[in-house]
Amino acid sequence: MLRNISLSLTGGTSVVITGPSGSGKSTLLHIIGTLEEPSNGIVEINNINPFTLSEPELAAYRNSVIGFVFQEHHLLPQYSVLENVLIPTLAFKRGTDATERAVQLLKRVGLTDRQSHRPAELSGGERQRVAIARALINQPDILLCDEPTGNLDTATTDTVANLLFELHRAEKTLLIVVTHNLSLTSRFDRHLQLVDGTCNIERDG
């Protein structure tokens, strides 16, 4: 699906990927997120090719290096907001308690008073904010967002987008967002456009 794509991205930058449906945006994002292995070519993150790692190592790597925000928020309805944020910390045992950071993140996304609520009790925008907090809980180097505002109205889209940029700057992550929403593209450092699996660099910061 993807052909001749060569990219080099540095931490702290923000990248937006656009393109028509079926152009391979999500596939590219999944490859960067190590969810899919490319049939050809090399991916290196922090000088490591993640696809050479074993399954447990890759999972651990993804857990600590990458954070995801999807179009469908995929919050688990049975857990409270705070618990949802904490879920990625359970994948591997760490000595520290992440609750404090989760509370802080929720404060930063403006959901302090919603900590004990269930996702079903939140609005769409709130849910996506929880998803962003969840993606950042393990302080990832890369934050990948697949149509994060695809299901939101314009007002909420702006709020979520602002929040994304704010947190990206605060956490100094590499932010990669796939979106159809062209109004957002100007706010990113770089803009890549995918057409038929090939990459056109629209703007390079």
Added chain:
Amino acid sequence: MPRFSWNSLKHFWQIHVIVALCTAVATGVLAGALIVGDSVRGSLRSLTTERLGAIQHALLADHFFQPDLLQRENKVPAILLNGTVVAPQTQTRASKVNIAGVTDDFFTFWQEDTAPNLNKPAGQPFNAIVINEALQNELSVQVGDTLLVNMSQAADIHPEFLLGERDAANAIQSLRLVVSDIIPTKNAGRFSLQAHQSLPFNVFITLPVLQKALGQVDNVNAIFTADTDPISAADLSLTLEGLGLRIKTHGHYFDLQSQQYLLKPILSETALTVATENSIPTLPTLTYLANTISANNKVIPYSTIVALPTDEGAFAKLLNMHTTEAQQLAYQQARDQKKEQVELEKDKLIKEKRKLRSTEKDREQAKKIIRDLELLHEILHRPEIILNMWAAEDLGVKVGDEIIITYYSVSAEEAYVTETAFFRLKGILPIEGIAADRDVIPEFPGIHDSNDMSEWESPFPIDYTLVRDKDETYWDEYGATPKAFMPLNIGKRLWKNRFGDLTSIRFGAAPDTDIHATRLHFESEFLRKIQPEQIGFQFLSLQADGLQASAGATDFGMLFGSLSGFIIIAVALLIAMLFRLGVEQRSREIGILQAVGYPLVKIRRRFLYEGATVAGIGSLLGCLLAVGYAKLMIFGLQTWWLPAIGTPFMELHVDPTSLVSGVLISLAIVMISIRITVQQLGETSTTALLAGETDFAEITLTQQAKQTEFSTRMSILKKIVTTIVVVLFAFFVIFDKWFIDTFGTWIVDPILDFLLLTLTIIGVGWDAFGRWLKSQRVPRRFNRLRFALKNAARQPGRSTTSIKTISLACCIIVAVGVNRHDAPPETEYAFVAESALPLHHSLNTPDGRFELGFSDKISELLSKSEIFPFRVLPGEDVSCLNLYQPQKPQILGAPDTILEEFPWYKLKLVQPEGGRAPAIGDVKSLRWILHHNPDDDFLIQDEFGKPLSLELETIENSLFQSQLIISESNFTKYFPSQSGYRFFLIKTPPTLREETAQALEKTLSDYGFDVTSASERLASYRAVENTYISTFQSLGGLGVLLGTFGLALIFFRNIIERRGELATLRAFGFRRQLLSRMLFLESCFLLVVGMFIGIVAGLVAAFVSQGHLPDFPWLSLTITLLSIFVFGIIANVIAVAVALRSPLLSTLKSE
């Protein structure tokens, strides 16, 4: 149905096939269970028609009679007895054998081509006997072998009366016969009057041979007919001879006497009533044999004494004629003199008694004084006696002298006891007139026809050394002419017993008629008044009664229906779940239909049509399964669960009604399940449906946040009601006595108690789980365990359903399982023994044991045991071992010696009025086999055809599940003709048990004495119950396994629906292995919580309702529960593995 639906059926064929298969299983199991019921009933019916052939009705009697008595064509007379058979060659023995004396006609009832060969084998000195295969197997004999058949000797006089024959050698008739034919244990080979599924031991002997052996030529005790008209009293032409009576006319009077020596009370009462009604003068007499008449140290041995009305009629006239005034004065003076002495003595004793204090010694003295006073009272009221001149001269007595009489009575233990009675001589009569009348004395064989007293052949012991020459001379000259006379009331007081109180009634001519006319009139009136039932005849509609009993004590259809209940419930739940999944799968379709304007009713109907079509096809398929399931259950009953039916007699009987009922009920269950699911469709908004939201419960959770004021109020109301119920229930448990007093016993019905407790505990468990699911409390520390467990709240509706299903199933399995008693039952008695022929001597006394033939050594051994003999009224087994519905229970008469022990004292709690007797019955037999409420009296008929109401006291899990028990005194009162003891409870020290059992069986083999371990007897009853429980556990376990399969299916569906979430977790670094582990933990959590609630509810309910934990069948119950757990785990592992097999991450892509 619209094409629309047909396409849907095709499109979603997988789920529909599964629903159809589930319906087929439900129908199969339900209709199959009903067919098992049909098969039990059908098989019992077949057995009834097989054992009775074409026999419709029977006339039976407890005595022998001439067949001509029954004025019917097409009758087949026979003699039916019980006995034992010994095979000398093989050293084997069988007791409880049905001995039938029959003619070839008897076998025509079975329309067999040829009757079995009952001809005397050529060259054999012995007559022929035909046996059935069941007996052949028991005795291991062949045609040509010799058998010894023992049966009770037919006797006119009751063995327990003084003149009755009780000596073992004479009481048992033994016949040596040669096996001429062996017939299969079917048709005539299965003939039995008892409705029981076990195989009978039958022997057939030609009628004349048996009649001759019993001394009953031409007589029988049973007549059968294949006519459909019942035999009734009107068909009987009673004769005096047929009633065992004889009348002898002597000039101007006639005497009525009985072959049984004593006139049965019913006969004498009727005769006297007829006489009174027709103004016929009567002279009732009671003749008894005195061992001695003595006075002045002189003794006259063995004399007859007649008790009769002494102050009226011919006797009074004779006495007056021969009593001088001087004699009258002497009698009066002797009495007065005695009176003065007695009064003086009495005053002295009374004064002495007044001086006594309340010390131990004085109390003893007081008792002695009371006894002496009683003796004085007796002396003061000493009855009168009249001697004949011969006796008076022999004793050298004069009027006013004291006369002492000794005589035998038969004790409760059937030993001869010498009694003494004191009299005052009132008169002396010459041997003339009525004083010389021997006609009032009934003939007694062995005594009457003896030439000399030394040749008397009496059943009671006679000391021939006492007989003097002058006694022989008297015998030669006067025969049995009485030597003494006493008033009738005195004679009755001394000698009246349950067999009667008169030996003869003399009738004179009625006014204005001669004696012949009076006799003829008396006979016809007397016979008209006698009801055949009163004198031991029974009219039985064998075929109809047998078929009615075939309905069975236990409805196996319902039983297997309930035992298979779990399978049915599991299948119904499975169908509901599957159908719901099917509907959920199509929630978008429903949303679209609603969006384009389809009314909800139509959409529901569409799903119902689909459901009905699928269920209809499934239930038709289920009919085939039903027959297979029934066959499997019948196979189970004939093999694994054999104790439930005792004998493998069952055949498949399919009643189409059962199939139709099975189909209709299962269809109803399935359609209700589907209907409930479809009904919930309307509760989801169209938008939600279009968005693909599926789980109704999740939506409920969402909507919970938007609780309306109404729902809040309802919720508060619900809480208040629950609290009140719980408080009331707790109050009831604590203050149950007050509740019983206020509301009656129904409120503490054990079943109600148990149900309330179980439901409460389960309800509390469910409520706690539900609260936990809804709980939004954020824990201080969020860890993997909580993460995995909290997953159960993902779809709370499904999780709650899973928990409820598992807990209910486990609760029922535990609650039923704890009633299983694996441990061998314990009882204080070592043995229960039954004797085919009655024992008339005590096993507890050296004399009794000697009479029964025990050697001194064995007698010594038996003295270490305590043996309680019971009388037996033959009847049907009322325990769970009998599959037929018993109509005439076996009744036992409990001996006085045991009445002090628990629970026997209940038998003498009430002094019953006539027609009532306290009785003991096992509560399970009463409730489940006789289908009788133990609080109500149980009605039976006494020997005279009168109703006898048994006031029931209940015992539980006793050795007496096969019978009802009354006291021996009531038994002999209401069933006087039953003789001897045939049921025994034996207490023996453990070390002597084997030896004692062998000694009893060997020595009493002629009586057919069978000794069974009491513990084994109890175990046999328990085996039935345990088998039902095993069956339930097997079928219930199977149901639960099916249920766990359904739950796994639901879980699988859950995982599929949560793929997006699971993929997200993968994206965040959760390894596949970790996800599997967490999902597995989640499913196990539901299984464990469900099982835990169920097991605790079952155990606590059993504990509280019984006051203690019953003997817990750890092994069987643990195996069942473990199987459920393991199967559940395996099903869940498979569900998780299959669900996670496909790639998850692709679901995350937005494009």
